[in-house]
Amino acid sequence: MTHANQPTKAARYGMTIDVDRCNGCGACMVACAVENNIPPVPEANDRKGLTWIRVFRVDNGEQGSARRSAYVPMMCQHCGADAPCVSVCPQHAVDVDPATGIVGEMPQRCLGCRYCMAACPYHARYFNWWDPAWPPGMEKTLNPGVTPRMRGVVEKCNFCHGRWHAAKQLAAANGQPDGPVSYTPACVEACPTGVIRFGDLNDAENPVARSVRENGSFRLLETLGTEPKVYYRSRKDWVRQIAAAPKPGQRKENGNG
Amino acid sequence: MKSTRRDLFLFAGGSAAGALLTPAPWRLITDTALWSENWPGVPAPPRGEIRTRFTNCSLCRAGCGVRARCVGDQPVQLTGVASHPLSRGVLCPFGLTAHHLPYHPARLKQGPHERALAAVSAAIGSGDRVAVLDLQPGRTASWTYRRAMAALKNGVYLTNGPSVAYDLHQAKTVLSFGVPVLDGWGTPGNVIAARENFRLIQAEPVESRTATLADVWLPVQPGDEDATALAMAGELGADGSALVLDHRGPAAAMALNQRLGALGRTVVARPEAPVPVEWRSAAPATALAQVEDRSIRVLLIDESAVDGYVPWYQIERKLVLDNPVVVTFTASHGGYARHAQYALPTAVYPEISEDIPTAIDSVAATFRLSTALIAPPAGIVNPAEWIATLAGLAEGDTIRERADGIHDSGRGAIYTPADGKTVAVKDLTAEAFWKSLGEAGCWIDEPRHARAPETTTAVSEPHAHDSDVDLPLVAWLAGPSSPPLLSPLMTKLYQESNLRLAPNRVALHPSDARAARLADGVHAFFQTRLGRCGVDVTIDPGLPAGVVQLGTAPGILDVYRPGIRAKVVPA
Numbered sequence: 001m002t003h004a005n006q007p008t009k010a011a012r013y014g015m016t017i018d019v020d021r022c023n024g025c026g027a028c029m030v031a032c033a034v035e036n037n038i039p040p041v042p043e044a045n046d047r048k049g050l051t052w053i054r055v056f057r058v059d060n061g062e063q064g065s066a067r068r069s070a071y072v073p074m075m076c077q078h079c080g081a082d083a084p085c086v087s088v089c090p091q092h093a094v095d096v097d098p099a100t101g102i103v104g105e106m107p108q109r110c111l112g113c114r115y116c117m118a119a120c121p122y123h124a125r126y127f128n129w130w131d132p133a134w135p136p137g138m139e140k141t142l143n144p145g146v147t148p149r150m151r152g153v154v155e156k157c158n159f160c161h162g163r164w165h166a167a168k169q170l171a172a173a174n175g176q177p178d179g180p181v182s183y184t185p186a187c188v189e190a191c192p193t194g195v196i197r198f199g200d201l202n203d204a205e206n207p208v209a210r211s212v213r214e215n216g217s218f219r220l221l222e223t224l225g226t227e228p229k230v231y232y233r234s235r236k237d238w239v240r241q242i243a244a245a246p247k248p249g250q251r252k253e254n255g256n257g
Numbered sequence: 258m259k260s261t262r263r264d265l266f267l268f269a270g271g272s273a274a275g276a277l278l279t280p281a282p283w284r285l286i287t288d289t290a291l292w293s294e295n296w297p298g299v300p301a302p303p304r305g306e307i308r309t310r311f312t313n314c315s316l317c318r319a320g321c322g323v324r325a326r327c328v329g330d331q332p333v334q335l336t337g338v339a340s341h342p343l344s345r346g347v348l349c350p351f352g353l354t355a356h357h358l359p360y361h362p363a364r365l366k367q368g369p370h371e372r373a374l375a376a377v378s379a380a381i382g383s384g385d386r387v388a389v390l391d392l393q394p395g396r397t398a399s400w401t402y403r404r405a406m407a408a409l410k411n412g413v414y415l416t417n418g419p420s421v422a423y424d425l426h427q428a429k430t431v432l433s434f435g436v437p438v439l440d441g442w443g444t445p446g447n448v449i450a451a452r453e454n455f456r457l458i459q460a461e462p463v464e465s466r467t468a469t470l471a472d473v474w475l476p477v478q479p480g481d482e483d484a485t486a487l488a489m490a491g492e493l494g495a496d497g498s499a500l501v502l503d504h505r506g507p508a509a510a511m512a513l514n515q516r517l518g519a520l521g522r523t524v525v526a527r528p529e530a531p532v533p534v535e536w537r538s539a540a541p542a543t544a545l546a547q548v549e550d551r552s553i554r555v556l557l558i559d560e561s562a563v564d565g566y567v568p569w570y571q572i573e574r575k576l577v578l579d580n581p582v583v584v585t586f587t588a589s590h591g592g593y594a595r596h597a598q599y600a601l602p603t604a605v606y607p608e609i610s611e612d613i614p615t616a617i618d619s620v621a622a623t624f625r626l627s628t629a630l631i632a633p634p635a636g637i638v639n640p641a642e643w644i645a646t647l648a649g650l651a652e653g654d655t656i657r658e659r660a661d662g663i664h665d666s667g668r669g670a671i672y673t674p675a676d677g678k679t680v681a682v683k684d685l686t687a688e689a690f691w692k693s694l695g696e697a698g699c700w701i702d703e704p705r706h707a708r709a710p711e712t713t714t715a716v717s718e719p720h721a722h723d724s725d726v727d728l729p730l731v732a733w734l735a736g737p738s739s740p741p742l743l744s745p746l747m748t749k750l751y752q753e754s755n756l757r758l759a760p761n762r763v764a765l766h767p768s769d770a771r772a773a774r775l776a777d778g779v780h781a782f783f784q785t786r787l788g789r790c791g792v793d794v795t796i797d798p799g800l801p802a803g804v805v806q807l808g809t810a811p812g813i814l815d816v817y818r819p820g821i822r823a824k825v826v827p828a
Contacts, residue, residue, distance in 0.1 A: 023470050029350075030353045039746075040744070044749050049750075069464055069469050131299075141360070147299075148300060192449055
């Protein structure tokens with residue numbers, strides 16, 4: 001990612017996810033995989049799977065009728081300037097774009113050392129264990145806006161950077177001044193219940209920017225100070241307790257994820 | 258100064274070590290990008306003109322509006338149509354990946370056409386009973402089957418479709434016994450839009466996706482539905498604002514819905530788009546249970562469009578014992594192809610233009626076409642044409658005939674996704690109406706034509722049985738049955754995230770798994786008194802003890818019925 005032509009006004013794209021309204025259908029996962037040309041490797045399992053967003057089911061740890069569950073979509077949390085994955089990458093394959101706040105990953109630079117995976121506290125990075133292969137004929141359905149990645153690199157959510165590029169090109173073609181553009185990532189577009197919302201957190205008038213300041217809004221492992229730009233919302237205390245980072249040496253008492 | 262060979266080695270070694278301290282090797286590593294950018298194993302996405310086309314999804318009778326982003330004519334991405342009056346911009350995960358289905362590795366592409374035709378023709382000539390089992394009634398193809406069965410001696414048209422439709426927008430309270438209201442039961446966009454206005458009480462033993470978002474979750478055991486319904490009837494009121502749904506079928510909740518005043522208000526007879534007058538002399542729809550046992554010689558099953566699954570044991574008992582002929586029209590090996598003598602390949606969505614029947618959550622009749630986005634492969638069969646030819650029906654464009662019939666009725670209005678406009682049918686010519694349908698238009702009837710359903714009584718089977726004593730678990734389906742083919746990408750995502758139970762899996766509480774000596778991931782047999790089938794085991798502490806949750810593979814459904822007792826034994 002180059003920053004030679006930085007816009008005069010930077011955006012800070014972010015998301016809000018309303019956990020209380022997520023029904024765990026997985027449409028966001030599916031739409032993301034279609035958009036970003038994730039290959040359908042049949043050998044994938046929960047440890048070697050490749051996806052840019054995964055929906056986790058968490059519960060309050062109770063049994064029987066007292067048990068309550070919730071679904072938490074997890075993608076790269078797009079941490080602030082001191083994102084843990086950026087500082088550990090020996091190849092400078094990861095950076096935080098000052099124009100957008102998006103934590104970018106350049107697979108062509110990636111060596112596959114997976115330091116970034118170890119550093120990421122959200123486990124939101126996935127290693128590409130297999131050659132990208134599709135059943136015969138299905139490669140015709142690939143999204144032309146995103147290049148498939150090779151085996152041996154780390155992948156993650158980039159807030160649908162291809163769509164951001166397309167929005168920038170459209171804005172330029174329409175003669176709009178350089179600056180933040182409005183676009184919609186695939187998961188936001190596909191979410192049937194409108195749980196996931198996306199916008200520029202620097203724009204005070206943006207509904208997403210307003211909602212992150214409301215009560216019930218929280219970020220995952222907030223005490224780590226990674227300053228993620230993905231905000232969750234829930235009225236349930238046990239959900240918020242699961243999301244909070246235990247201080248070093250302090251065991252998490254509630255929750256089961 | 259005299260240089261020795263040792264000095265030469267020292268110089269070379271020193272140079273090599275020194276080079277590591279320069280940027281050169283790191284630059285070389287970075288340049289691996291030059292090779293990996295053109296890695297030969299990475300396929301190149303197609304290039305071409307980006308176009309937008311519209312269709313309606315025919316994977317289920319919800320028939321959601323679809324905007325297809327295409328490279329040339331090839332769809333590369335499917336999304337919902339925000340202004341669509343029924344689906345309201347929503348597509349389910351199955352619909353989002355439907356453009357992968359034509360390339361599914363397990364797809365059936367070849368079949369014994371000639372042998373099947375010869376066997377069926379010979380059996381029909383003997384004058385024995387011939388039947389068509391239509392798994393998604395209400396389509397134009399369904400009417401072709403009915404007319405074909407009327408034309409044949411001893412022809413019977415069999416259905417399993419729902420006889421009622423529901424209006425969630427009129428409901429203030431919905432009491433659901435295990436129906437996945439918020440997880441693929443109706444038209445997702447319509448259900449979500451209606452959800453804000455009704456209180457949802459979900460009664461089922463497992464905390465399903467619907468139970469998670471319900472206002473109240475009642476952990477009711479299978480078999481306790483009727484008692485629970487009776488206990489709650491007084492609380493629901495009888496002004497018609499409450500609605501009861503039951504996983505055992507509409508008939509199971511009919512008496513309670515009648516008592517609540519829901520019939521004709523929130524529960525109506527399944528509406529259907531008008532048909533040409535000359536079609537109305539077709540064979541009536543007959544429920545499979547109403548056909549006497551051992552009476553069907555030839556059974557033709559249309560599996561190309563499904564709306565639920567009829568267990569094979571219910572079908573098999575209707576077939577004659579002596580050489581029955583069963584032909585299934587299907588896109589996969591997994592369904593009735595396991596039992597049929599002949600499996601003939603059909604097109605899959607979005608390869609063929611066909612109409613979609615009215616959704617279960619629409620009280621107004623609808624008519625829309627799933628217009629083909631790509632061409633089907635050579636060798637596939639159109640079931641309606643095959644059966645029409647068999648019965649000697651005159652060839653013709655039946656979908657166009659039906660569209661003209663709707664236009665002649667002058668009822669309703671049609672919505673067109675390209676411009677988002679809705680126009681009354683009476684303001685359109687027949688040609689313009691047909692053109693709008695071809696552009697994925699959606700015709701919606703006026704709701705005033707809705708009528709109350711016929712009251713029926715559920716045929717209940719006893720839950721307990723003498724042979725159930727060694728069956729310690731109660732079987733419970735994990736969700737709605739899925740289409741016969743799923744995108745490989747979707748299968749992979751759900752497999753690695755454990756978000757949905759795979760079709761061939763069963764899930765058990767750890768204590769039940771320990772008692773049965775089963776470990777997570779092992780192969781086992783799921784057994785009921787209807788039979789047994791091979792499954793993979795998932796151990797889920799979130800399940801209640803005493804319940805086995807089932808995937809919806811046809812093999813499992815063949816030995817399942819609501820409330821049945823079961824056990825899982827090591828393979």
